[in-house]
Amino acid sequence: PPDEHRTTPKVRAVPSRPGAVPVLSGPCAQPPFIPPQGTRDHHPAQMTLLGRLLGTVVSCFKRHGAAAIDTPVMELREMLMEKYGDNSKLIYELQDQGGELLALRYDLTVPFARYLAMNKITNIKRYHIAKVYRRDSPAMTRGRYREFYQCDFDIAGQFDPMIPDAECLKIVHEILSELQIGDFLIKVNDRRILNGMFAICGIPESKLVTMCSTLDKLDKMPWEEVRSEMVGEKGLSPEAVDRVGEYVQLHGGMDLIEQLLQDPKLSQNKMAKEGLEDMKLLFEYLTLFGITGKVSFDLSLARGLDYYTGVIYEAVLLQQQNNHGEESVGVGSVAGGGRYDGLVGMFDPKGRKVPCVGVSIGIERIFSILEHRMKASREKVRTTETQVMVATPQKHLLSARLKLISELWDAGIKAEMMYRKDPKLLKQLQYCEDTGIPLVAIIGEEELKDGVVKLRDVATREEVNIPREELAAEIRRRLEP
DSSP states (O other), X not given: OOOTTOOOOOOEEEOOSTTXXXXXXXXXXXXXXXXXXXXXXXXXXXXXXXXHHHHHHHHHHHHTTOEEOOOOSEEEHHHHTXXXXXXXXXXXXXXXXXXXXXXXXXXXXXXXXXXXXXXXXXXXXXXXXXXXXXXXXXXXXXXXXXXXXXXXXXXXXXXXXXXXXXXXXXXXXXHHHHHTOOOEEEEEEEHHHHHHHHHHHTOOGGGHHHHHHHHGGGGTSOHHHXXXXXXXXXXXXXXXXXXXXXXXXXXXXXXXXXXXXXXXXXXXXXXXHHHHHHHHHHHHHHHXXXXXXXXXXXXXXXXXXXXXXXXXXXXXXXXXXXXXXXXXXXXXXXXXXXXXXXXXXXXXXXXXXXXXXXXXXXXHHHHHHHHHHHHHHTOOOOOOOOOEEEEOSSSSOHHXXXXXXXXXXXXXXXXXXXXXXXXXXXXXXXXXXXXTOOEEEEOOHHHHHHTEEEEEETXXXXXXXXXXXXXXXXXXXXXXX
16 A cells, blocks of 8 residues: 555646756756757658769769868867957857866857968868857758858969859859759848948948848848948947938949949949959859859848958848738858958968958758758658668577678678567568568578578568579669669
8 A cells, every 4th residue: 555644745737948858856856858949850761862962962972073171170269259240259268177278169260260370271172061160149940050051162362353153152052053042132232332431421430240140130120220231339320321221222243333333432442343253254254154143243232241252142042922922031041151352361470461261051040941941841761771681580590590691791781680580571561561671581491491592572572582692783683773
């Protein structure tokens, strides 16, 4: 009988962040064993999808002749600070443990510049795929995390104007087209045009960096809100901000570039004129690549990072606003980059500059879209690449299974077996159905006596005896693309 005097300790659920597993408190409570906010675990199906996605991106980078590099996940804190404008506050600083002051990398570009300067490299085309860290407000359903992958492609070296820049835009076009994630638009601008525009509008030079960071919010906020932030928080005159507003709402193609080259004020600014002439050259190359239909010269594009010096670009996905022929609207950035000719010089003892241009593919945002699409279609994703299951129909045949699977592994065949001495054949066949294994190699007493293996096609249930020495070749023949 139960002890009437025993009391059960009270355990209550303590709410944590929305969507999190409830945390227990009380004598039996366990620590909250969940991933930190803004991070996630990846299940096998998600890793399979991510692997396919990264495979497409890497294949494109290699097609354009890039070599892979890697750099440490942490860098000297001093190296990372003051490189990201207002976003420097998002850097994860590591606790001082009596040694070097360190921080987690915010992106892959600044570590790449440090790598070039340290190794005295003046010419390289590289790609780098790795995780970066930002103390941002996460929006995980939209693919915005605190720990996430970046996929970067960069060209470093002294080359003729706009040729490498055009190739970076071609790469973005190729990747987004191949992934078929929907209609997209690549916005381009130039920091020199922006700075010239700010100058003729009366924006002080000391406010240029903060202006870019504020202007960068135009893809998320209407102009009226951005304007009020510039006037209210940044302390700029309403007249100067209104002059900026006339320019930043312009977007187009070669016609707009020609129009601005004739602009009486903008064309008189040396920086802006250089930027416009390069933009014209860029559009000529993009025309030859056949991608100008997906590219828009957009004066509102600022990209809030300090290190950009020339052309900047950002790819956004579009969705139709309605069925009445109205303009498409952006639903999220999926790639971005630009030219940063001065960054390497910051890390070189003699200040030697290495011109660079690059692009970063927003892999997490794209992954969220593909994952949502996969769930909506209820597509079943195979998480393994097993080609054949080695099975036995009778008891006491474990040694036969072990010998056969070893032969297949040695022949380079991807094979599995059940970890039971005497599994039932039906369970072995059901496992293949559940996991998508296409073939079963069945070895019973009769097959051992005849020196054959019964090869079963899981989909058609057709069975045929194959000489044991020909089994690996037959599996390859059946499964080759």
